[in-house]
Amino acid sequence: MFDNPILERNFLALAANNPELSARIGNTSPLKELTFTKAKNGVLVPALKVKSRLTPLHSTFDPLKEGERLPDLYSGAGYLVIFGIGAGYHITPFLKNRRISNILIIEKNPALLRRVMENIDLRSLFMDPRVQLLVNEEPITIKENILTNYFPAIAGDLKTLTLRPLFDLAGRYYEEVLNAIRNVISKIADDYTVQVHFGKKWFINSLFNLPRAEKSALAIKPVRKVLITGAGPSLESQLASLRRMRKEAFLIASDTSLPSLLSSNILPDTVISIDCQQVSYHHFLQGMPPNIPLVLDLASPPLLTRLTNKIIFFASAHPFSQFVSANWRRMPYIDTSGGNVCHAAVSMAHFLGAEEINLFGVDFSYPQGKTYARSTYLYLFFRSQENRIDPLESLFFSFIMRNDKIIKEKKAGTVCYITQPMISYRQRLEIALADRGLQIFPPQAKGLPIEIKPVVKRRKRDIIGRIFSAGAPNCDWKSFLTSYLEGVKGLPKPAQPLGNYFRGLSDSQRTLWVTLYPAAAAIKNHYACRQISGVELLDQVREWTDSLISRYLA
Template structure:
C-alpha cells in the first residue's frame, strides 16, 4: 500500500467507512492506465485522458466556473484527480460539495497514486457513489472523461447526466418559431380542428392489460406469440408505434391503435391500405397526407412541447407525455386509457443481436449498428450497443414509470436495455 493510499484511506475510513469498504473491493488493476506527460502530467484510462496534461488548474477553474456561486449545495460527478474539488473549495464557491463517484476502480487507483487528503478532509465535502441516488442532483458539473469511463453500476446516472448536459442541443430542432414547424402546424390545422380528441380514449380501458409495441430488434422474437394472442377473443389491447406498424402487418398482426408524432413519418411507414379497423393517434406535426389517407378513425393530441403552445391556446385537446421518442406518448396513452398492466415489446433502446430495428434494414430508421459507440446494460446485466439518443429515451421512460407507481410495467425481453421499474413478463421474456 502506498503512503498516499494510507493517508487518503485514513480520512475515508473516518468519514465514510462504507464508501471506503467498497473502494477496497474495487479492481483497479484491470484499468488500462498510463501516465501522460506534458507541461504537467495526468492519467490516461483505457485511452481516455482524465484531465489536461498542460494546465490542470486552469482547466479546473474553467469547469468550476460553470457552476452557480449562490447554491447551498454543488454536485460534482466524477472524482478526477481532485482538481475541481480543490478549486471549488479554495475559492469558497461551495457552501457544501457533494462528490459522486462514477467509477470506483478509477477513484481507487487515483487514491493510490496521488494525495487527495486536502479535499477529502474538508468538512464541506460529502462523498458517495453516484449509483446511490435514483436521480441526478442539480446544480452539477460532470467531469467529461468520467462520463465516458463510468462503470456499470453508475451507468444509469451517467445516462441521465449526459441527457441533461445535451438538453439544449437536443431541443435545437424544436424551435417553435422555425419556418418548417409553423408551416406544418398551419397545414394540419384543419384536421386538428375536426378529428377526434385523444382524450375521448382516456379511461376507456380501466384495469385492463395493454401491450405497447416498439420497433426494437427483440420484437422479432415475439411475432408468433403476438399473433396467437391477437386471435383470442379476450386479449390485451395492442398499441404500436408508427415504425412497428408495417412489420406487424407483414406478420399478420393488426394493432388496435397506432401512435405517430414525427413529421418525417410517411406512407412508407404507415401504409393506409386495410387500415379501416385501426385507430390512429397523432400529434399535429404529423404529415397531413398520411393522415388524410388513413382509413380508420383519427385522434389528435398535443404534447407539453413549446412547439404546440400556441395551438393549445386555440384548440383544446388531450395531452400525451413526451420524452423524445414515440414510445413515450404510446406508453402514456396506455396509462391514460386506464391500464393496470403495461407490457412492452420491442422497447430495446439498444442494438441487441447487432440489429437496429425489427422488420427494417440496418440504418433505414436511423443510425446503423456500425455507428453505435455507446452501451447500456441489458436484462442479463451485460453491455449491449446503443447510441446517445436511445440512452436519453430510456432515462425519460424510467422517470415516467417511477412517476406512475399504480401501474405495473413489464418488459417482454432481456436482450434490450434493462428498464428500471419494470419486471419481466415471463410468458415472453428470454
C-alpha cells in the first residue's frame, strides 16, 4: 500500500464505491504544479502554479467558512452538479442536506485529484453514495450520465456550482461540458413538460389496450418504396402526383390525412396514429376503411381499437410500453420523439426497410394562413361552428393566432405562419433523416422546405427490412399485469436520501420505478400548490398504480 496514510485512506474510500476510478487515479502521477499553502485558520489550501503565478483554489482566509455559506445559496432539494473538486471545501457542507438526491462532481484533471488525495482527507465525499465523481470524461459521456440518472419530479431542480479558479484555468473543457448539460436539460425539460400533461394518460391507455394487444396477430411485410401523407395544405395540390405514384409504392397515411385521402378516393395501405388524446377519434369520423391495418401506439386511446379488427400495436419510448415489450410481448418499435405523426411514419418506413420515401402534405407551417388540407377534421368542426359573424376563414385564422408566438416568413412570395413547435418538429425530423441515411423525396410544397442532406444510396442487400408485427405473448394479459402489480407493490419503501435508496435497488426494481416516472410527473403537477418530496411522490404514484390496476383486474 502507500506510505502516506491520508492517501491510503482516500484510495480505500474511493475504491469502495468506484474501484475503476480508484485504479485509474492510482496509475496517475500527481500534478507537480499543484502545491499547498496554509490559510489564516491553518487549513491546507491547494494552489495551482500557472506561468510562475500561484492561484489558490479556495479562500486563503477561512475556506471552511467560505464553503459553509454555499448551501444557503443552493437551498432545498435537488440534483447538484459541481465543476472542479479542489479540496472539497465547497462540496462537503452539502452532504448535511439529506434532501439533495445526487451530487455529480466533474473534474478535468486526474493528476490534480491524485495530488489532492495525498494531502486532503476526501473520505466523506468518496463514501457518500449520493456522490458521483467523473474525471476527465467527454462532454457527451457526462450528458448521457445526466440523461440517465436525473428525473426532475423525483430529484428536484438541477443546480450547478463552479469552483471558479479551476473553471477558469481549465480552458474550454468546462464550458463544453456546461453547454452539453444545458442541451440535455433542455431535452429533459421538454420531455418533462409532456409527461406532466400526458404521463397518467399514457399509462391508463396502455393498461386498457393490453387485452386487445394480446389478440393482435397482423403483420406488414418489408417494403422498398414508401409514400407518407401528412395533412398540411400542400396535400391538396399533391394528390395528382400521389395518385400517380400510388400503384408502385406502399402508402402510410397519418390519421389526420386519412379523411382528405378518402374524399379523393385514395386508399392507403396502412394508417398510423400516435396521439394519446381522445381528439384522435375525430380523424376517423368519416370511417376507417375495412381491411386496412391501423397502426397504434400502445398508449393510443382504447376507443380507436373499436374502429377495426385490423390493429397492430407498436411500442414507443414510453417506459411502460418498453416494459410491456421487453417482458410480455415483443412489439415493433417506432420513434415518436419527433412529437408528430409524420416523424413516426418515417420511423415505421425505416423499420420496414424502405430505401426511398416520398413525403406529401408535410409543410411544418401554415402557408397563406391555411392550417390543414380540405376534408380533414378541423374543416368539419369549424363548419359546424361558423356563422355570418365568424365565417370559416375567421375561425381558421383564430386557430392559428391562439399560439403564444407566431413567426411570419415568406417563401416564393407566399406568407407562411410558423409556431415554435413546428420548428422543433421539422428540426427533429431533419436530424432523424440524417442519422438514418434515408433517401427522402419531398414533392414541391407550399410550406417551408425540409433540409435534406445528400446521402450515399445504399445497396439493396445493405437494407434490412423487418416484418412489422408483434411476437407471441409470454402469458395472458391478466397474468402479466398481476405479476407487474406484485412487483410494484413489492418495491422497498422509498427513503431519504433517494440517491442511496435507488442505488440499493436491483436493476429490475429500478426498471419498475422508471415505468411510473411519467405518471409521477403528472401527479406532482397536481400538487403544484405545495412542495411534495421525492419520497412522498414515489409513495403517491405507487398507491395510484396499485389502486388503478387492482380496480381494472377486479
